[in-house]
């Protein structure tokens with residue numbers, strides 16, 4: 630996996646709350662940005678890994694004809 634940890638840089642009056650885009654847990658100090666999912670924030674690199682695995686399994690199921698169509702219409706071209 631590749632990506633990086635980034636700290637939240639919020640002012641003391643900024644009360645925004647960020648949640649992991651995969652598991653939904655609340656994130657406090659820093660978050661993981663995965664190269665494969667730009668624009669998404671993960672609480673752990675593991676969450677990005679699980680998401681990657683789920684996506685790969687979905688692509689396999691689709692290729693095997695077990696899934697009618699992708700929910701987002703995106704092809705797993707990198708598999």
Ligand SMILES: [Zn+2]
Pocket residue numbers: 649650651652653654671672673676
């Ligand atoms: Zn998470």
